[in-house]
Amino acid sequence: MTWKQPKYRKRPGEDRWAGLPLAMHIAVRGAIVMFAFLGVLGVFYYVESMPDGAKAWGQADLEEPIRLFTSEQIRALRDDPQACFAALDGSNMSFAEVEPRSSTPQCRWQAGVAISSSNLDYANPQPPVASCALAAALYVWEREIVAPAAARYLDAEVSEILHYGTYNCRRENSAQAGRWSQHAGANAIDVSGFRLADGRVVGVHRWDDGGAEADFLVEIRDRSCAIFTGVLGPDYNAAHEDHFHLDMGPWEICS
Template identity: 40%
Template structure:
């Protein structure tokens, strides 16, 4: 009578389980090494305006489009003086959550101040201004930014002004085109005039562009194409659970 050889297969199965456990343990170690305390890496924690930008910050900002009350509460907690705009537009261009910051606001010094981006866009701009723009300006140019010049937020149109195809995020004020910056010492930094300058102004523009890539769904600069030679395009397109972003 032969006794089945079951020791070998059992050892093989055990070895496989140990290998998978080792892989999982290594992946967890890598994950926890990447997740830094105080940074907004975890997707299930609330969005904070003050915590350092993390892997999940951009997706949290996009998700604010699903909760207008939460978005408005975040803006109020920031200390920003703003006025909710009356709903405007129709159909694909209907905007119900636009906000307008009071003129001369240091927290969001948009010029012209009459621009009215969506509430989530205003939240993203607040974080970008505080955690990216101002630190970069002081570090590279030695002065704070007093005005962020822009070409506007709302425009009822399809992408690239085409007669058909996908609607632009500008159609719902979920975007902003930034053309330049004015410093407190009076100097002006222009996307059109300084992007290819090769000096500190160009370095500043690249740093604020790169920082925007961690916050907005789409960040386009002169590196993308000729249509963006004079401005940065930022938007909060909702691209689903994966939340992939475009950065050029």
Template identity: 40%
Template sequence: MTGRGRKRSRSIKAFRRTLRWLVALVVIAGAGLFLYSFARDHPEDLPWTQLDLAQPVGMFTRGKLNGLSEDFAQCRGLLERAGVEYDALDPVSSGEQCGYDNAVRFAEGGARNIGFSPAGVGVSCPVAASLAMWEWNVVQPAAQAHFGSPVARIEHFGSYSCRRMYGRDEGAWSEHASANAFDVAGFVLENGERITLVRDWGDAEKGAFLRDVRDGACDLFTTVLSPDYNAAHADHFHFDHARRGMGGACR
């Protein structure tokens, strides 16, 4: 190869290296722009963003809600910023395993508060925050889609109960023992129609609604148990915020 040929070959190689670098920079810049846009438009899907109850449910929402058990003040602040009206409950202590110090009671008639039957239920603050997001993002859209009417009240079997799991005399303590669980029995629509798990789980339309709201709850609570789990849950959903690391139970 002549000197001119070698020079031309080196120039081509240098051009190709430069081109590869330019392509890599364009790809990196494009990826950076995409990530910036995604982070701006979908903060709920990022693990490091602060939880906002008014945002849609994201990939890390459940973990952030579960983490609220460590900071009662933060949890109450999130409820207030989202427009949820509540009363903070005095701490309760009953034996070594029972009691709570982070419970709230939804205020009846609040602008962003759904009704509960019986009224006046108290739950841990993380459960309250999850119930609010569940109603806004899951229950009401599902009710409109299936029945064309919003839900006016949620019927329930309560939250706090100083007992072990399944009411046994021995074994692990229930999340109900710390008001960190809530049992949903049914729904009353604004048009007066009533849907209950014990009666309607096997119904085509009402059962489809109940499964939709069950599935949506799995993105918010670390434990969701339904009639599909066992006979003990044939008449209610059990929701709780048990500490399960990165995982959850949805049955």
């Protein structure tokens, strides 16, 4: 089979508008530039009109569903107490700022808040304090992760989050030496289970029991990793066999 040369090939340097007058050249090229500019502008306005969570430069809006940048925006609140308090102010959470009390420098929380009401209730004793970023993360987690998982797997509403508390001035695993726990900065909560509106209690210790309740717990563990930086549960080690440790620390772990 032989290759046939095409009948017409454009010569290098050939101007496709050679027959047009100069004014037409300018008009056509100007129109192309104008349409390109309007296209870019259109894309910019389209992106700008999207919800904050869908924009890399958006601010955390705790009332929005979880979107592409929600996780990054909540994480950014850790280093920006002013933005964090503004985000909580923009939500329906009731909270009060709490001054650090500890004389141990490692146990003085940054931007601590006491939550008096949120999307879901916390069993007594109410967490006395949470770092602002932890409070912001919990607020989204309750509504976007816990409540839908209960509806999906248990056909129920959650009435109360059961927990072992947030603040605890200690090192990791209560060791004598080593890294300070995120609990020392009120930057972590240990969630032991969920009380449902119909009276049932689903404890994290039922992780291996199978069935809908175990599916509910697994879904919460898995999806929590999109909000919190540290998520440790029964799969991590025996020390977490009866609770989810959820924190906003600097290390990413999901287990």
